[in-house]
Amino acid sequence: MIELNDVRKVFPARRRAGEVVAVDGVSLRVEAGEFAGVVGPSGSGKSTLVRLVNMLERPTSGSVTVDGRVLSALPDDQVRAARRSIGMVFQHFELLDSRTAAGNVEHPLELAGVGRAERRRRAAELLDLVGLGERADAHPGQLSGGQKQRVAIARALAGRPTVLLCDEATSALDQASTTSVLELLRRVRAEFGLTVLLITHEMAVVKAVCDSAVLLEKGRVLDSGRLSEVLTREHSPLGDALLPAPLADAGAGHDGVLLRVTVTDRTPETLVLQTLVGQLGLAVEVAGGSVETVTGGRYGRLLLRAAGDLERLDGAVRRLRDDGVLIERVPGDSGAVAAAGAGR
Amino acid sequence: MSDWGRIYPQLVEATGETLYMVGVSALLTVLFGVPLGVLLTVTAPGALAPRPALYRLLGLVVNLGRSLPFIILLFLVAPVTRGVVGTTIGSTAAIVPLTIGAVPFLARLVESSLREVTPGKVEAALSMGARRRDVVRTVLLPEARPSLIAGITVTVVALISYSAMAGAVGGGGLGDFAIRFGYQQFRTDVTLLTVVLLLAVVQALQWAGDRWARHVARA
Numbered sequence: 267m268i269e270l271n272d273v274r275k276v277f278p279a280r281r282r283a284g285e286v287v288a289v290d291g292v293s294l295r296v297e298a299g300e301f302a303g304v305v306g307p308s309g310s311g312k313s314t315l316v317r318l319v320n321m322l323e324r325p326t327s328g329s330v331t332v333d334g335r336v337l338s339a340l341p342d343d344q345v346r347a348a349r350r351s352i353g354m355v356f357q358h359f360e361l362l363d364s365r366t367a368a369g370n371v372e373h374p375l376e377l378a379g380v381g382r383a384e385r386r387r388r389a390a391e392l393l394d395l396v397g398l399g400e401r402a403d404a405h406p407g408q409l410s411g412g413q414k415q416r417v418a419i420a421r422a423l424a425g426r427p428t429v430l431l432c433d434e435a436t437s438a439l440d441q442a443s444t445t446s447v448l449e450l451l452r453r454v455r456a457e458f459g460l461t462v463l464l465i466t467h468e469m470a471v472v473k474a475v476c477d478s479a480v481l482l483e484k485g486r487v488l489d490s491g492r493l494s495e496v497l498t499r500e501h502s503p504l505g506d507a508l509l510p511a512p513l514a515d516a517g518a519g520h521d522g523v524l525l526r527v528t529v530t531d532r533t534p535e536t537l538v539l540q541t542l543v544g545q546l547g548l549a550v551e552v553a554g555g556s557v558e559t560v561t562g563g564r565y566g567r568l569l570l571r572a573a574g575d576l577e578r579l580d581g582a583v584r585r586l587r588d589d590g591v592l593i594e595r596v597p598g599d600s601g602a603v604a605a606a607g608a609g610r
Numbered sequence: 611m612s613d614w615g616r617i618y619p620q621l622v623e624a625t626g627e628t629l630y631m632v633g634v635s636a637l638l639t640v641l642f643g644v645p646l647g648v649l650l651t652v653t654a655p656g657a658l659a660p661r662p663a664l665y666r667l668l669g670l671v672v673n674l675g676r677s678l679p680f681i682i683l684l685f686l687v688a689p690v691t692r693g694v695v696g697t698t699i700g701s702t703a704a705i706v707p708l709t710i711g712a713v714p715f716l717a718r719l720v721e722s723s724l725r726e727v728t729p730g731k732v733e734a735a736l737s738m739g740a741r742r743r744d745v746v747r748t749v750l751l752p753e754a755r756p757s758l759i760a761g762i763t764v765t766v767v768a769l770i771s772y773s774a775m776a777g778a779v780g781g782g783g784l785g786d787f788a789i790r791f792g793y794q795q796f797r798t799d800v801t802l803l804t805v806v807l808l809l810a811v812v813q814a815l816q817w818a819g820d821r822w823a824r825h826v827a828r829a
Contacts, residue, residue: 320737349739360734364752364826373748374738425738 268296268319268429268463273328273338275314275485288314290485291328296478298333298428301455301462303472305507306482312465315482316433319463320352321345333428350378353422357434359414361406367393367417368402374424392420396450412443419450423458430455432464436471444468448475469508473560479504497565498530500592509556509567522549522573525583528592529557529566538570538593541582548574569596617791617800624777624787625807627701631773631783635708636766643713643765644758646672647720648746658732658742675714680772683711684779704773704781712769719761723754756827763819767812774808784808 275289288311296302304312317323318330321337330338337348361370371389380388393399396416398409406414415435422430432451436444452475455462466472472479473493480490481504489496489504496505505528525542529535535557542548550572557566572579579595586593650672652658653665678686684707688698691706727750735749751758774785784804792801 322733322737346739346741349737352737354734354737356730356734358728358730360728360730362731362749362753364755373735376748377735377738377740377744421738431737 267298267331267333268294268302268461269329269331270294270315270318271329271331273315273318273325273330275311275318275323276326287485289318289325292482292485292487293328294480294487294490296461296463298461299455299459301452301475301477302464303476303479304463304465304482305467305469305472305479305504306488308467310482311485312467312482313433314485316354316431316463316465319429319431320349320354350374350425351427352429352431353425353427354431355415355418355422355433355435357437359406359411359418359438361414361417361421363406366403366405367398367409367420370406370417371420371424374421378425388424389420392423393417395423395454396420410443411439412446415439415443415447416450419447419454423454426458427460429461429463432462432466434465434467437466437468444471445474451475473508473558477561479508481507493560494563497560497563498528498532498592500526500528500594505565506567508560509558509565522571523576523579524553524596525570525572526594526596527555527566527568527570529564529568530592531564533589533591534564535566535568537589537591538586541586542570542572542579546572546575546578546582548572548576548579620791621787621803621807624782624784624804627781628770628773628777628783628785628808628811631701631704631708631776631781632766632769635705635712635773636762636769638705638709639712639716639765639769640762642709643716644720646713646717647724648750650717650721651724651750652742652746658745672714672717675710676718678711680707680711680775683707684776699780701782704776704783708769708772708776711772712765715768716761716765719764720754720758723757723761724750726757727753756823759819759823759826763816763823766815766819770808770812770815 271293273289273292274287277286277288279285290311292315304315306312314323318325319332321330325338328338329336332348332352335348337345340348362373365373368386368389371392372385375385375388390399390402393402396419398413398416398420401409401413406417409417435451436447439447448471451462454460464471464476476493478490478492479496481488489502491499491502491504493508496502497509499505527535527538539550542550550570553569553571555566555568557564557568583593583595646668650665650668653661653668655662655665687707687710691698691703694706695703697703731749731753732745735745740748773781773783774788777783777786778789784807788801788804791797792804
């Protein structure tokens with residue numbers, strides 16, 4: 267379990283730059299066994315946020331609690347001990363070139379004072395787990411990016427952590443390696459009941475593995491929630507970021523009105539189309555959007571352009587909404603309606 | 611050239627003196643220079659254990675040591691030499707200024723080697739619960755090893771050149787030999803022979819150093 271309570275991190279002014287508020291009053295909670303993602307543009311404070319969890323950065327104010335221990339209140343030596351139960355994986359792997367794959371996995375055990383025989387046994391076991399049992403004696407330079415990250419994950423798991431922090435763990439990897447590393451993360455999370463906090467700027471990664479997510483902007487939480495919730499919520503900044511509905515250029519040369527539909531399992535777009543096309547006899551085209559299957563559910567954001575006799579449209583939209591369909595007219599589009607009406 | 615019989619034993623002795631001076635001072639230089647380099651690295655602002663005041667002081671001392679021409683240093687440290695060795699003459703006495711001259715040189719090279727270890731590796735070790743000294747021992751020094759060996763090689767080569775100067779003021783060795791038997795007796799052939807010998811020693815050292823560095827980089 268990870269809990270941040272009104273955490274602020276301010277970096278003091280440097281010679282040329284003024285002080286930087288990297289994290290500005292963030293509160294969040296990741297339940298034990300949950301796979302949580304933190305997304306946001308670069309410079310939004312994601313990397314600082316993840317470092318606040320294991321005290322690589324100490325908060326300026328606010329508290330950080332991991333598995334019931336208030337880390338932000340502990341002195342350095344106790345923080346060091348606590349870090350052993352928090353694994354961390356980095357964008358650029360950060361394996362030691364002076365050690366073999368097995369030597370890298372043994373490193374945290376060595377630091378914890380585990381005996382040589384036990385270290386060896388455990389490293390072999392972990393490398394098997396990540397599918398690199400054969401490459402135990404390889405140096406990082408002889409491994410591919412995906413393999414390096416697998417070794418790094420094995421290393422992060424060596425101390426039998428309860429929490430795993432991933433800082434852009436797949437951002438330096440190609441598509442195939444990303445997929446396999448994410449699969450591995452999901453597997454180890456299930457196998458060890460890990461709580462995972464994953465930082466990424468890739469929405470696809472969040473959709474592939476996370477139960478919940480936080481959208482960070484300028485050091486603040488803009489939106490958060492379980493994926494199934496934010497994806498079915500209209501105007502959720504996080505949901506819209508995960509399933510972007512490009513706002514089609516509604517103007518010039520196009521007749522009709524724009525309708526925004528939030529597609530979910532319960533409100534499929536077929537119902538919408540039936541109403542608009544079947545009942546109202548409108549000409550409907552898809553102006554943009556995406557529908558995807560995310561962790562088993564079907565979600566989407568659709569932008570429809572309807573043209574024809576629009577008089578009954580508002581009533582139909584209202585009825586659809588009453589039935590629980592997330593549909594609305596895109597505001598500021600009345601000019602197009604007027605033009606369409608005049609054209610008939 | 612009938613006097614080669616006279617010169618030859620002197621040459622062998624001088625070579626031995628040079629190897630002795632350089633060998634012992636190299637050992638001492640590594641012993642003091644590496645820790646000093648580590649200290650310079652970790653006390654820098656924003657580093658592992660920032661101590662800005664100590665960092666500036668060490669930096670000043672190191673720069674002082676490096677900016678002094680070695681020939682001046684030779685005379686400046688004479689009282690120290692007398693205190694440690696009991697005399698300022700001879701190969702053993704030359705070891706003191708040689709070491710004092712080379713330690714700051716090596717310390718800077720060590721510092722720049724350690725700085726090249728990416729901060730991410732340090733951070734990774736800290737995230738595993740490493741103490742600062744663990745970071746130095748298990749991350750900084752091992753990761754910088756090839757570059758550290760290259761730095762030590764450069765330092766030893768510099769020591770050979772310093773040792774020739776130390777020889778001129780009573781330390782013996784090949785430098786002293788070249789001056790006394792070559793230069794002062796107008797024997798260009800003897801001077802050249804000495805140069806060739808010095809070159810051979812430097813070449814051998816550089817070759818061995820490069821091989822060692824390559825070996826640990828591959829390992």
